[in-house]
Amino acid sequence: MKTFIFDPIDPSALQYAKEKLNVVTWTDKEIDNYSLAEAVIVRTFKMTKEVIDQMPNLKIIAKHGVGVDNIDLDYAKSKGIRVTNTPQANMHSVSELVIALALNCARKISLSQRIIEKGISKNSPVELAGFELQDKTLGLIGLGRIGSLVGHKLNAAFNMNVLVFDPYTTQSKCHEEGFTKYESLDDLLKESDIVSISVPLTKDTENLISARELSLMKKNAILINTARGKVINEQDLYHALQNGEIFGAALDVFAEEPISKDHPLLSCDNFIGTPHNGANTVDALIRMGTGAVDEIVRVMRNMKALSGIA
Ligand code: NAD
Numbered sequence: 278m279k280t281f282i283f284d285p286i287d288p289s290a291l292q293y294a295k296e297k298l299n300v301v302t303w304t305d306k307e308i309d310n311y312s313l314a315e316a317v318i319v320r321t322f323k324m325t326k327e328v329i330d331q332m333p334n335l336k337i338i339a340k341h342g343v344g345v346d347n348i349d350l351d352y353a354k355s356k357g358i359r360v361t362n363t364p365q366a367n368m369h370s371v372s373e374l375v376i377a378l379a380l381n382c383a384r385k386i387s388l389s390q391r392i393i394e395k396g397i398s399k400n401s402p403v404e405l406a407g408f409e410l411q412d413k414t415l416g417l418i419g420l421g422r423i424g425s426l427v428g429h430k431l432n433a434a435f436n437m438n439v440l441v442f443d444p445y446t447t448q449s450k451c452h453e454e455g456f457t458k459y460e461s462l463d464d465l466l467k468e469s470d471i472v473s474i475s476v477p478l479t480k481d482t483e484n485l486i487s488a489r490e491l492s493l494m495k496k497n498a499i500l501i502n503t504a505r506g507k508v509i510n511e512q513d514l515y516h517a518l519q520n521g522e523i524f525g526a527a528l529d530v531f532a533e534e535p536i537s538k539d540h541p542l543l544s545c546d547n548f549i550g551t552p553h554n555g556a557n558t559v560d561a562l563i564r565m566g567t568g569a570v571d572e573i574v575r576v577m578r579n580m581k582a583l584s585g586i587a
Pocket of ligand 1: 446476504530
């Protein structure tokens with residue numbers, strides 16, 4: 278199957294793709310000739326209606342990763358084009374980044390580095406005092422693959438009490454996992470020391486966290502978002518951080534990506550940013566690349582894809 282790979286993928290995954298498929302890569306001249314594509318692998322490349330319309334032979338859009346907000350799903354569905362993703366491939370990488378960001382923010386590791394680079398006259402400066410995660414409360418917004426792993430890992434490591442806000446999950450699922458389901462996002466925000474967001478970007482989750490929600494959080498709480506940038510109102514977060522309304526925030530995702538070096542959040546001492554690095558591990562990159570290829574092979578053989586988005 279003629280497969281266009283629009284964004285760079287891991288070299289071993291690319292080798293795997295070449296063994297299984299007729300591949301056109303992002304460096305080939307042919308990549309601009311959309312009309313030849315029967316399958317595509319995309320990471321951030323936008324599969325808009327206009328792009329899809331230039332691909333009359335397209336049978337499958339294989340997302341390398343989880344979030345499919347760069348794909349016009351309704352239009353692909355209306356044209357009978359399969360859309361798949363690799364939901365299991367990066368969940369450990371993203372959940373580990375959440376934990377790294379929680380520890381970094383709570384112990385001010387990035388700020389410590391910046392301060393010692395400027396030169397210090399005494400150890401343990403008071404402005405670098407952090408807090409422990411041990412026995413604290415974690416609020417998960419979204420209890421899917423990533424949220425659930427974050428909950429289990431932080432509970433196992435630090436005995437954190439885990440609260441969940443996810444209207445699409447059941448009380449009994451939360452109970453089985455050892456977590457507590459909250460029907461009210463406001464209540465979860467009021468009680469959590471660490472709030473971690475793992476929801477898809479939808480019209481319900483856009484601006485889910487704005488000034489009002491931030492004002493409900495504890496003064497010593499940390500907000501972490503590895504989902505999608507537009508779930509948080511960045512301007513409101515900037516004001517909350519500047520005014521010390523919360524202890525800190527760590528974002529891996531931004532409304533506009535890649536994040537500009539002039540982004541106002543970068544001027545806040547209590548802010549940590551990473552450039553959409555959640556799935557950026559060797560382990561996840563190989564699994565996402567080979568997983569996307571496997572889905573195309575399945576569709577090529579008229580088999581059911583493992584993931585069915587559309
Ligand atoms: P998932 O589909 O397994 O889980 C998403 C959860 O969000 C589901 O349980 C769903 O019920 C819940 N949800 C949906 N709408 C909600 C709402 N309004 N309020 C509360 N909960 C809601 O997805 P996942 O694998 O856990 O990934 C979560 C998101 O993380 C993805 O959609 C993607 O956007 C993002 N992501 C980011 C990176 C990165 O590199 N930073 C990597 C992978 C995924």
